[in-house]
Amino acid sequence: MRPGRAEPAPPRPRPGTGTVTISFAGPDRAWAAWIGDRLRRRGVRVDRRRWDPPAGVPLAGLLSGLRTAGPVLMVLSAPYFEAGGRTRDEWERALRDIAAADPSGFAAVSVTSVPVPAATAALRPVDLTALGAEEAERRLLARLDLPADPLPERVDDVRYPASRPDVWGLVPRHNPRFTGREALLAAAHRLLRDAGRVTLHGMSGVGKTQMATEYVYRFGPEYDVVWWVHAESRATCRRRLAELAPALGLRTGEEYGMRVRAVRDALRRGEPYSRWLLVLDGADEPDQIHDLLPAGPGHVLVTSRNPDWAEHGSELLEVPVYTREESVAFVRRRAPRLSGPEADQLAEALGDLPLLLDQTAGWLDESDLPVGEYLALLEAGTADDVLRVSADFPLAYRTAWTILLESLRAAVPESVDLLRLCTFFAPGHVPVHLLRKLPREGLPPSVARLLTDPALWAAAVDQLRRYSVVRVEPHEADPAREVLYLHRVVHGFVRAELPEDTARELADVVRRALAAADPGKPSSPALWPAYAEIVPHLKHAQVLASEDPGVQRLVLNCLRYLYLSGEYAAGGKLGGRAMDAWRALLGESHPRIWELTYHYANLLRAVGDYDRTMRIERAAADHLRRQRGERDPAYLRALGGLAADLRGLGRYAEALEMSERVLTAYRERLGEDDTATVNARNNVAVSLRLLGRYEDACRLNSATLAARRALLGDRHPWTLNSEHAYALDLRLLGRYGEATAVQEPSLRVVRETLGPDTVQALRAQHNLAMCRYAARDLDDAGRYFADALERAVHILGDRDPLTLILAVGQSCFAREHGDAERARALSAAVVAAYEETLSPDHPYAVGARANHALALHRAGDPRGALELARAARAG
Structure with missing residues (x-):
């Protein structure tokens, strides 16, 4: 109302x-x-x-x-x-x-x-x-002979079914052959209304995606936003959530993390839409993506083989195989020439599995093979062959697939060639448009013929579609491009039957296609959708086994993309596998190993694995110094990374000495105004500040800010970082008015340029809150503190390093202004988090214990406060 x-x-x-x-x-x-x-x-x-x-x-x-x-x-x-x-x-x-x-x-x-x-x-x-x-x-x-007098407007009107929700994101086409599942659909609707999150789980091929699609079309009019997310990996899930930001009309920058945070916050608040539905399809790894899911007034529907979603606040709804009645009804709709008893026999033989019934019935409807003869062929299959592929499926599955492939090969041989090629992409959405851009030189004849003849390509795709081997779907960014959806079960069976020499040949084709699609500039957020499309397929194309420099460059660019877009865990896994594979393939001292080391170390450092990163960086720096000398760019880059590791470990004096060496070398080699020199100067200032040398850090940051404004402009993220660093130094020196004069307009620009929920915006807001607090503007300070911490918890989680910094600020403010119990609870949580994620003797943990001692004293525990303060002083 x-x-x-x-x-x-x-x-x-x-x-x-x-x-x-x-x-x-x-x-x-x-x-x-x-x-x-x-x-x-x-x-x-x-x-x-x-x-x-x-x-x-x-x-x-x-x-x-x-x-x-x-x-x-x-x-x-x-x-x-x-x-x-x-x-x-x-x-x-x-x-x-x-x-x-x-x-x-x-x-x-x-x-x-x-x-x-x-x-x-x-x-x-x-x-x-x-x-x-x-x-x-x-x-x-x-x-119905009723008057059609106009009615007063009402906000909660039931949506007209022929109109779509205001925001509609890449929902698969409606399946006109969908059959049954009425009780399950009703249960999903009831559970979503009551709990907000439901996971449809069950074995592969059982029809989870089809049921989710039917749910969307059946209940879609109840929502203002329906957004479909392919959630096979964290990278693809983040990409689809990021693409929701402009669809919701949110003003953010290009960076994915920023967009995802803005989307989660908008959905949580129910603004601009409170009736929303997210569908996460194929989300088999809840541990990797559950933190991306928004809370709020809307609904989340997940399809997954993994029942562990119950541990992440989702109601489970198991999707079984069809009932026999559903199987018979579906087969007769798919293959009208079959009688009821024949449909029943087929369903019995195929275990009522929807995917297999769909494919088999489609083929039988166009074949003149009697159902009895087909069932006899299934009976002749051997159990051992089937169980070797998957124990989850009926024993006749492998035999059924053999029959179907032979039928495809007899009708349109190229359809089998295309199907096999698709298995060297990841299962799910296969970007076959990448294949069609390949140069034809050096391709296997069967592939070259398929890619050069549009009519042959269309016939092959149509043959696979007709038998439900693939679905044809629009590309996420460009509907004119072609994407085929290949079920993971089909993917596994086709890949398993490939001869080894054919597999090597086809893997090379797909590797070449992925390398040709590399935009070549992972630092540009505008090109991240292209990398997000490529990354899921690296493993299946066996890119790490290739000695092709173009393929290896693709791997390095993908690692850089994963780092810059915040995909640290996925990047760390890829980097670790690449280190093992390339050392065996190229040798320990190949130049590409040291480039890989740089990217891999960045990813490890981003998740706080400083000990491991330092070992890797030290080994790389020692080798590069011996082989190339102390002025080599690769050596200086490794040394800069090692200094960052030392800062992370709290070894600030060593970090400063190393950062100064890097700065001196860049000055001598590149001059004072090169971006590499300016970045090195920034890193020296960070170490100076951590050592309490605020005056020196302030002078250096002032020069760095001026240089970045001249080189990069006023709105570049690095320039805005320097404004924050300079304002922070001014505040630590007690120059609160000057600090506010720098930080306040800078915060406005950060919010406009990068978005209000980015890490940079939250850091800037926290520093401005501290400036306001120091100037005794308590109302503004309290509002800034509380808002920044609330945003960080929702966007980053309660254990993120920035969230902990903001929690310290909020705790200190509460301690001094009448909420001693909240101050004590917040500071206790910060101490526990620092001791667990860093170490008990890390400077951050020591400082947190000192703050907690003050909170205990204010909360009426002087004995506990004194004991903790002594320990903090010793630390």
Whole structure:
């Protein structure tokens, strides 16, 4: 209800109208809800009944059972007439006997363009397809002889089913052959309404994605935002969430982390939309992505093979294989030439598995092979072969796949070539458009022929699509590009049957395609979508086994992208595998090893693994010094990384000495104003500040800020970093007015340029809060402290290093201004976090214990405070 506006009283029931019974098939639930809402708002009593006729009961009797004191309104669609497996003749007879005999008792609306039984003419159905909401409502009311007076506006109106939500993100095409699952869909709807998060889990091939797709189309009108996320990896999940930011109209920069944080915050607050649905499809690794999921008023629907989602606050709903009734109904829709008993036999042989039923029934419908002969072929398969591939599936699965592949090969041989090629991408969404950009020189003849003949390519794709081996879907960024969806089960079976020499040949083709797609500039956020598309496929294309310099350059660029985009864990795994593979392939001292070391160390350092990073960087620096000398750029880069490791370990004096050596070398080699020299000067200032030499750090940061403004401009992220560093030094020197004069306008620019929820914005806001506090502007300071900490917890989590810094500030403010218990709780949590993530004797942990001693004293525990203060002083 809008503020200041009273909700209109519901109309009184219309005398003599009776109850209108709306009879609808499950897929048409949204139409039934909208029709019911239109009628109720005009005072008409409504009874909605889902049409799910049981087998063996005469259709005429079921239709008669719908009739009560008022009319029956039938919502006509293909699923309505297909429910219960009734024939067209049965419908014709029942409609003539019941509806035609009682013209005032039955009415209908049509929501389908598919031909319906001729006898429905007796119902005088009103066609609602291809109409706007107002005209559809006018025709509905006219059919039921109800006045169409305009109604007062209402905020919570049920959405018109033919209109999509305001934001609609890459939902797969609707499957017109979807069958059954009515109870599961209803349960998912109920659980999402009650709990907000539901995971559809079950074995591969059981139809989890299809069920999620059906849920979206059936219940989508209840939402303002529906966003589909391919969640096979953290990288792809982050990319899709980041792409939601502009769709929601959020003003952020280009960096993915910034966009993801803004999206999570907007969804949590329910602004600009509170009715949202996120679908995370194929999310089999909850530990990697659960922290990306937003809280808030909307819903999250997950599909996964992994029931561990229950540990992350999601309700589980298991998706089993089809019931036999569902299997038979599905097979008969997919292969109309099969009789009921034949469909039953096929379902029995294939274990009621939806994926296999879809593929097999599609092939059988176009084949003249008798079902009995096909079942005999399945019986001839050997159990050992099947179990070697997967113990999860019916024993006939491998045999069924062999038959299907032979059929594909006989009809369009190139379809098998394309299918095999796809298995050297990751399962799921296969960016085949990358293949079509490849130079043809050096390609295997079968692949070259496929890629050079558009008609042959189209025939191969169509053949795979017709048998449901792949789905054809639009590209996320460019619908004109082609993407094939390949189920992980199909991927595994096809890959397993490849001869070794063929596998090597096809892997090389896909590696070349990925390398050719490398934009070559991972530091540019505008190019990150291209890297996000490439990264999931590196493993399956076996890129680490290649000696091709272009492929190796791709690996290094992907590592840089993963670091800059905040994908530290994924980057660390790739970097570790690359180190092992390249040392064996290239040798310990190959130049590419040292370049790889730089990227790998950056990723390890980003997650706080300073000991390990220091060992790697020290070994690299020692080798490069001996081999290339102390003025070599690779050696200086390794030395700068080693200084950063020492800072992380709290060894500030050693870090300063090393940073100064790097700065001197860059000055002598490149001059005072080169960006490498300026960056080295920035790192020296960091060490100076950590040692308490604020005056020296301030002078150096002032020069660095001036140089970055001249080299990079006023709005570059590095320039904004220097403004923050300079303002921080001024504050630590007690020059609060000057610090505020620098930090306040800089914070505005950071928020405008990079976004309000970025790490840089939160750091700047914290420093401004400290400046306000020092100037005794307590109201502003308290507001800044609280807001920054709340944002950090929601965006970064409660153990992130920046969150801990902000928690210290909030604790100190609370301690001095009347909330001693909150101060004590916050400082205790900070101490525990620092001791666990760093070490008990790290300077940060020591400082946190000193702050906690003050909090204990203020909270009335002088003995505990004295004991902790002594320990902190010793530290």
